[in-house]
Structure formats: structure tokens, C-alpha cells
Amino acid sequence: MTRPGVMLLDAAGPEAGALATAAAARGHQVHAATTAAAYTGYGPELKGLLAGHIVTDFARPGRALAELAAYSRRWGVGAVLTVNEYLTELAAHLCAELGVPGNDPGRAHAARDKAAMAQAFAAAGVRMPYTVLVRDDAGLRAALADPRVGFPCVIKPIAGAGSAGVTVVSGPDGAAEAADAARTVVGMYAGGGDPRVLVQAYAAGTEYSVESLTQDGATTHLAVTRKQVTDGASRVETRHSLPVRLPPAIEAAVYRQVEAAIRAAGIRHGASHTEVIVGGDGRCAVIEIGARLAAGQIGVLIQHALGIDVWAALLDVALGRPAALAPTARGYATVRFVTSSCAGRLTSLSGLPSVGPGVPFVRWRAAIGGPVHEPDANGHRLGSFVVTGADAAEVEERADALLRQIRIHVEPHPNGPGQVSEASTSAIAP
Ligand SMILES: Nc1ncnc2c1ncn2[C@@H]1O[C@H](COP(=O)(O)OP(=O)(O)O)[C@@H](O)[C@H]1O
Ligand SMILES: [Mg+2]
Incomplete structure (x- = not known):
């Protein structure tokens, strides 16, 4: 039996490597879509796993989509996956183009662009910190004077990731500099020059992420992760631990918000990573959602603590096959x-x-x-x-x-x- 080919958008990094390994071990031909520069960094082990690759320019998504669709058809690709935050929107469009299981391409932008995310969350009733989209200095002054924002507040880029350009601002003095820092952060494949930044009310509380897999619109939460970040103006993640057992009422409230966020971002078939802050009153605010498996070795944590083969599960979801999501271990x-x-x-x-x-x-x-x-x-x-x-x-x-x-x-x-x-x-x- 010929197995469908598997297309990985960007195969660099440990998570993509684990996915490629899992797919090749199951007898799938694994293909990578990559930039010319990134391909030179692929090690011999990864190159040995790949049945083929296509070099494209992710900065030109329309053209990349056409090239990847043509390549995927030629090689019998039946599943498209990415663990790269910046490529989740392209992945949704490619899945739709090929007719393979994937997320709603009409909503996928909401999981990449935090301004679109804020709008989608507001429309879906997802609780998130009060957010203002700022386009210029006057807009920044107005946002800082808005009592619904207050201090401290958070200034962040529209399309960043990994906490880059995100600043917790304690008073008006640091705001212009923080806005400049947010503006200078450009997405991995974006050209820059976007003057817009987000100014957000600060959500006090404890930070968690929820790691979920959605298949045919039905979501299974694999784990709640406690995230520790640095204090101060920059919030860099220094540790993740799982599984966290929240009190049942709080867990239910968190899951309700996360599921609403998943629907708002059009996640139908695939992983999601939703970051939340639970306040002292037990109420949950959603900070952001990514239409991908969590980075920062959270996949490894799930594998070892819970005995869930996340790589195999991601593959099954992408192929439209039932995924084994029940824990087989009770570790930490x-x-x-x-x-x-x-x-x-x-x-x-x-x-x-x-x-x-x-x-x-x-x-x-x-x-x-x-x-x-x-x-x-x-x-x-x-x-x-x-x-x-x-x-x-x-x-x-x-x-x-x-x-x-x-x-x-x-x-x-x-x-x-x-x-x-x-x-x-x-x-x-x-
Ligand atoms: N509104 C907020 N209130 C409190 N902390 C926040 C808020 N927004 C962001 N943070 C902190 O900054 C970190 C990075 O922000 P986030 O919006 O997740 O950006 P990124 O996409 O770069 O991860 C979060 O993990 C959190 O610790
Ligand atoms: Mg984040």
C-alpha cells in the first residue's frame, strides 16, 4: 500500500525533526518546504529522512502556496504539518487547496496576527485583556490615557512570537521606547515597516498554557502547563512544567475559554497552544493562541509525563485518522x-x-x-x-x-x- 506523502512546512528544529522521524518510521515519504538559507542549516540526519524538499519564499505566501500545492500534488502529499508559528496560516491554505485535513483558511490569520486575534476573540466572547490597536504616537497617548488599559500595561508587536518586543510598561515614560521595540520586531518572513502595535491591559495572576489537539472540530486537552517567566519589563519563559491539576471549577472555566479561542481561530484539525493567565479571583484571561504544538520542549514533556506520542498523534490528525490521545503514564x-x-x-x-x-x-x-x-x-x-x-x-x-x-x-x-x-x-x- 502506498502511504500518503507528508509535507512539513519548515523542517528545522527539534519538534519538526521528531515529526519527520515519526512520519518516516511509519513509511511515509517526508517532504520539506524550506527557504534556501534554512535548507543549508539542515543536518545530515534530517536530510537523510527527507524524500524531497522544495525551496520557496515564505515572504511571498501567495506564490509559496501555488508552488507548494503543485509540488504536493506531484508527490502525493496527503498531510501538511508545521510547528513553525509563522507558517500556520500558509499551512491552513495549503490543506484547503489540497483537500486534506486542516484548519479554516478564512480564520487562520487570527492565530498569527494579534490584532485580528483580538477582534476574533471579542466577536466570540473570549475573555482577553482589554486591547487597543495603536497606529501612531497620538494613538499611543490615547491608549495610555484609557482607564481600561491603565498601568502596568503591555506593549507588544502585532505578529511577533517568543516574547520578542513584548514589554511590560509600568508608567508613561517607557511607553514610546516599548512601542518602538515592538515595531522593530518583524515576523520571521515579513518585510517590516508596520507601524501598528498593541497596547494591552496587564493581566495579573498565574500563567499557564493549554496544549490541545482538535480533530474534526472535537478538542482534547492533553495537558495544562505551568509557565514560569522572568519578572520585569521582558517576560522570557524560563521553565515549563506539566501536567498541572487545576481545581476542577477553574479547569472547567479555563477549558471553556480555550475552546472558544480554538473555534475563533478556526482550528479544526491540529494542535493548539493557548496561553492564559488565571487571576486571584479564579477568572481566566486568554493571552494568545497558536495553531501549532507548543514550542519550548512541551511536546517532549507530554511524551514523557503522560506517555502520549504527540508526534504520532499530530501525524494521525493531519492524515485524518483517529489519534491515540489517552495518557499511558501518570508522571510529571x-x-x-x-x-x-x-x-x-x-x-x-x-x-x-x-x-x-x-x-x-x-x-x-x-x-x-x-x-x-x-x-x-x-x-x-x-x-x-x-x-x-x-x-x-x-x-x-x-x-x-x-x-x-x-x-x-x-x-x-x-x-x-x-x-x-x-x-x-x-x-x-x-
Ligand atoms: N496582557 C498581559 N498581561 C500580563 N502578561 C502578559 C500580557 N501579555 C503578555 N504578557 C506576558 O508576556 C509574554 C509574551 O507575550 P505574548 O503575548 O504571549 O507574546 P509572544 O507571541 O511573543 O509569546 C506572555 O507569556 C506573558 O508572560
Ligand atoms: Mg506567548
């Missing part, structure tokens, strides 16, 4: 991200844990001798590792202990004449 898993507290050049690293019992995943991204940043976006994280086990408290303790063993030395950028530039800092995310 957490990921820790390593950051540097100062910018400079990374001169040494020691104490990184190795993959072994209870530590199924370790990844280091920063090159020795290369630049590091003070973390103001998830992309500035230097590495990560996952810890799993049966007991939540023990897993968290072990992860903290392993994190404390990691030592990085950063030679700070010289700030002016006379500044000593020797390795002087050893800094780990809390």
Missing part, C-alpha cells in the same frame, strides 16, 4: 532554560547535565566564543534540559539542583575605556 516533567544575566561573549560552559535516567532531553544552542544577550526574548535562551519522574516535587527539586550545577562564563561587552573585559560573570536563570 519539567524543562529548565538557561539564560545569561548579562550580554557579552560566552567563554565557557560546564556542568550541563547529560541525557540519562530521568533526563531525556538536553540541548545547548549557544556557541562558545559567540555572543549572548540579556534575556529579553525566548530566542536569547542558551540551552535547556528536561527532567521527568513520578513525583512533581522531586522532579522540580532535581531540575533546580541540575540547573545550579551549570556554570557559564560571559565576558561582558566593554562599556567604555578602562573596562576590564575578562570573564567575570557566572549567571544562571533563576
Whole structure:
């Protein structure tokens, strides 16, 4: 029997690699759509898994859609997947074009553009922080004076991801700078020059994400994840842990909001990652939704804590086959991200844990001798590792202990004449 081909939009990164591996292991021919520059970064293992690839320009989605549709028809593609936030809209259009299971192309923009998302959420009655779309300086002043916004507030790009350009602003003084920072963040394949930014009321509370899979419009929530982010103006994710058991009434309220958000974003067949903040009063505000599996190793956490093969499940959903979503384990898993507290050049690293019992995943991204940043976006994280086990408290303790063993030395950028530039800092995310 010839199995349908599988098309991955952007095959770079660990999540896409796991999907490609799962699809190839099941006997599917795996194809990648990629940019010329990204393809040069594909390692030999990934290239060995691929039956073929097509180089396209994702910055020109209309043309990319036509090219990918023609390529997919030629190679018998029966499933289209992406874990790349920036390509979820193109994926929905390609699925519709090919007639394979996918999300509603008419709504897919709402999961990518936060202004469209705010409109779609408002129309669907999804609770989200009060949001103003600002186009210029006068609009910014008006938004800051709006009592429904207040301080602190959050200024963010329309189409960013990974916390880049998102600033929590405590008073009017930092707002213009924050708006400039949001404007300078352009999407991965966008040209820039969009003057619009969002100004949003600050939602106080505890941050979670809900990882869901929707098939034929029916949603299964795989896990609630506790997300820890840095304090202060920039909110970089420093750890995720799952599964979280919320009190039943709160869980039900969160799921109601998440399901409304999923429908509003047109998610019919596929994964979603919905970020929420639960306030002290137990009420839930939806911060954003992504029409894709969560990044930040959350797929690995689900796999190890709950025994759900997320990669196989994503594949089945994309092929329109019943997916196995019931947990087969009752464990717990957490990921820790390593950051540097100062910018400079990374001169040494020691104490990184190795993959072994209870530590199924370790990844280091920063090159020795290369630049590091003070973390103001998830992309500035230097590495990560996952810890799993049966007991939540023990897993968290072990992860903290392993994190404390990691030592990085950063030679700070010289700030002016006379500044000593020797390795002087050893800094780990809390
Ligand atoms: N309205 C808000 N209230 C409180 N915190 C927020 C709000 N909006 C964003 N944040 C914080 O900033 C982080 C990044 O914002 P988000 O809207 O999720 O952007 P991105 O798409 O870059 O992830 C969130 O995870 C959260 O910690
Ligand atoms: Mg987010």
C-alpha cells in the first residue's frame, strides 16, 4: 500500500525533526518546504529522512502556496504539518487547496496576527485583556490615557512570537521606547515597516498554557502547563512544567475559554497552544493562541509525563485518522532554560547535565566564543534540559539542583575605556 506523502512546512528544529522521524518510521515519504538559507542549516540526519524538499519564499505566501500545492500534488502529499508559528496560516491554505485535513483558511490569520486575534476573540466572547490597536504616537497617548488599559500595561508587536518586543510598561515614560521595540520586531518572513502595535491591559495572576489537539472540530486537552517567566519589563519563559491539576471549577472555566479561542481561530484539525493567565479571583484571561504544538520542549514533556506520542498523534490528525490521545503514564516533567544575566561573549560552559535516567532531553544552542544577550526574548535562551519522574516535587527539586550545577562564563561587552573585559560573570536563570 502506498502511504500518503507528508509535507512539513519548515523542517528545522527539534519538534519538526521528531515529526519527520515519526512520519518516516511509519513509511511515509517526508517532504520539506524550506527557504534556501534554512535548507543549508539542515543536518545530515534530517536530510537523510527527507524524500524531497522544495525551496520557496515564505515572504511571498501567495506564490509559496501555488508552488507548494503543485509540488504536493506531484508527490502525493496527503498531510501538511508545521510547528513553525509563522507558517500556520500558509499551512491552513495549503490543506484547503489540497483537500486534506486542516484548519479554516478564512480564520487562520487570527492565530498569527494579534490584532485580528483580538477582534476574533471579542466577536466570540473570549475573555482577553482589554486591547487597543495603536497606529501612531497620538494613538499611543490615547491608549495610555484609557482607564481600561491603565498601568502596568503591555506593549507588544502585532505578529511577533517568543516574547520578542513584548514589554511590560509600568508608567508613561517607557511607553514610546516599548512601542518602538515592538515595531522593530518583524515576523520571521515579513518585510517590516508596520507601524501598528498593541497596547494591552496587564493581566495579573498565574500563567499557564493549554496544549490541545482538535480533530474534526472535537478538542482534547492533553495537558495544562505551568509557565514560569522572568519578572520585569521582558517576560522570557524560563521553565515549563506539566501536567498541572487545576481545581476542577477553574479547569472547567479555563477549558471553556480555550475552546472558544480554538473555534475563533478556526482550528479544526491540529494542535493548539493557548496561553492564559488565571487571576486571584479564579477568572481566566486568554493571552494568545497558536495553531501549532507548543514550542519550548512541551511536546517532549507530554511524551514523557503522560506517555502520549504527540508526534504520532499530530501525524494521525493531519492524515485524518483517529489519534491515540489517552495518557499511558501518570508522571510529571519539567524543562529548565538557561539564560545569561548579562550580554557579552560566552567563554565557557560546564556542568550541563547529560541525557540519562530521568533526563531525556538536553540541548545547548549557544556557541562558545559567540555572543549572548540579556534575556529579553525566548530566542536569547542558551540551552535547556528536561527532567521527568513520578513525583512533581522531586522532579522540580532535581531540575533546580541540575540547573545550579551549570556554570557559564560571559565576558561582558566593554562599556567604555578602562573596562576590564575578562570573564567575570557566572549567571544562571533563576
Ligand atoms: N496582557 C498581559 N498581561 C500580563 N502578561 C502578559 C500580557 N501579555 C503578555 N504578557 C506576558 O508576556 C509574554 C509574551 O507575550 P505574548 O503575548 O504571549 O507574546 P509572544 O507571541 O511573543 O509569546 C506572555 O507569556 C506573558 O508572560
Ligand atoms: Mg506567548
